[in-house]
Amino acid sequence: VLLNTTIAGYEFDNCLMNAAGVCCYDHEELTMVDQSSAGTFVTKSATKTSREGNPLPRYQAVPLGSINSMGLPNLGLDYYLDYVRQLEKQTKKTYFLSMTGLSKEETLEMLKQVELSDFKGMVELNLSCPNVPGKPQLAYDLPTTENLLTEVFAFFTKPLGVKLPPYFDIAHFDAAAEVYNKFPLAFVNCVNSIGNGLIINDETVVIKPKNGFGGIGGDYIKPTALANVHAFYQRLKPSIKIIGTGGVKTGRDVFEHILCGASMVQVGTALEKEGVEIFARLSQELTEIMQEKGYQTIEDFRGKLQYLA
Numbered sequence: 001v002l003l004n005t006t007i008a009g010y011e012f013d014n015c016l017m018n019a020a021g022v023c024c025y026d027h028e029e030l031t032m033v034d035q036s037s038a039g040t041f042v043t044k045s046a047t048k049t050s051r052e053g054n055p056l057p058r059y060q061a062v063p064l065g066s067i068n069s070m071g072l073p074n075l076g077l078d079y080y081l082d083y084v085r086q087l088e089k090q091t092k093k094t095y096f097l098s099m100t101g102l103s104k105e106e107t108l109e110m111l112k113q114v115e116l117s118d119f120k121g122m123v124e125l126n127l128s129c130p131n132v133p134g135k136p137q138l139a140y141d142l143p144t145t146e147n148l149l150t151e152v153f154a155f156f157t158k159p160l161g162v163k164l165p166p167y168f169d170i171a172h173f174d175a176a177a178e179v180y181n182k183f184p185l186a187f188v189n190c191v192n193s194i195g196n197g198l199i200i201n202d203e204t205v206v207i208k209p210k211n212g213f214g215g216i217g218g219d220y221i222k223p224t225a226l227a228n229v230h231a232f233y234q235r236l237k238p239s240i241k242i243i244g245t246g247g248v249k250t251g252r253d254v255f256e257h258i259l260c261g262a263s264m265v266q267v268g269t270a271l272e273k274e275g276v277e278i279f280a281r282l283s284q285e286l287t288e289i290m291q292e293k294g295y296q297t298i299e300d301f302r303g304k305l306q307y308l309a
């Protein structure tokens with residue numbers, strides 16, 4: 001049984017990796033993922049310059065998942081770009097660089113910098129951060145998203161995918177897929193946290209920013225994540241691969257994301273709780289499921305979700 005996968009012609013020896021925002025803030029965390037069983041890593045979404053992010057407490061784990069309103073704390077694009085370029089000199093692995101500008105100009109400026117660099121990995125353009133006060137999740141505004149992607153692909157030639165928020169309406173799946181199908185995207189990553197949830201302890205919110213409103217991850221969001229993975233798998237041209245993110249904590253969850261069409265599966269909340277050894281456990285559990293079912297590679301069952309007649 002092999003757990004390798006391919007996106008935009010780039011091979012990964014394992015179809016598991018971290019989700020942006022988790023275990024990817026600095027060299028230390030990125031090295032932990034890089035040296036784990038994960039096939040690669042994605043960096044914390046970078047802005048042009050480093051950011052403190054929102055006031056603490058801004059993350060809270062709970063039995064069924066997590067809530068966060070981090071507010072894009074990161075060490076700035078140069079930090080992550082320099083680190084990944086240095087790693088690329090030592091290995092042939094393909095890494096993901098996540099980024100999001102707080103304006104169209106900032107996004108284009110960062111992508112121009114990446115385009116001019118000798119970075120050899122993939123960009124995950126985050127169109128779905130729910131936690132910057134005053135900044136809506138871009139991918140819920142399809143005309144603006146289409147405009148941005150048009151300007152991006154006017155000059156950007158390296159592999160680039162987008163991190164999407166969950167959509168909840170079939171009409172939105174249709175309209176969003178119509179936009180994304182217009183562009184040479186390497187992938188879409190479904191889903192980011194479900195924005196602006198609220199978790200209460202006794203009579204009080206559990207995080208400080210935004211009166212306790214934050215992105216929800218974990219068990220709460222797996223059905224939504226699987227639906228988004230499958231909806232875009234059904235609608236997007238085959239050249240745009242799907243990365244599945246949301247609610248993964250067992251090999252069975254990984255199996256389901258792949259069954260829905262995912263070519264790569266990211267782990268967020270469960271990675272935050274368990275640490276990087278989760279990648280070995282998930283790989284083992286997925287391997288056992290595949291052996292049981294007689295699947296040799298993930299292509300034997302990717303996207304093969306059965307419907308009821």
Ligand SMILES: O=C(O)c1[nH]c(=O)[nH]c(=O)c1Cl
Pocket residue numbers: 021045068069070071072073126128129130131132192193215
């Ligand atoms: O608050 C954050 O930093 C954050 N939190 C999320 O749950 N998703 C994101 O894309 C981002 Cl950028």
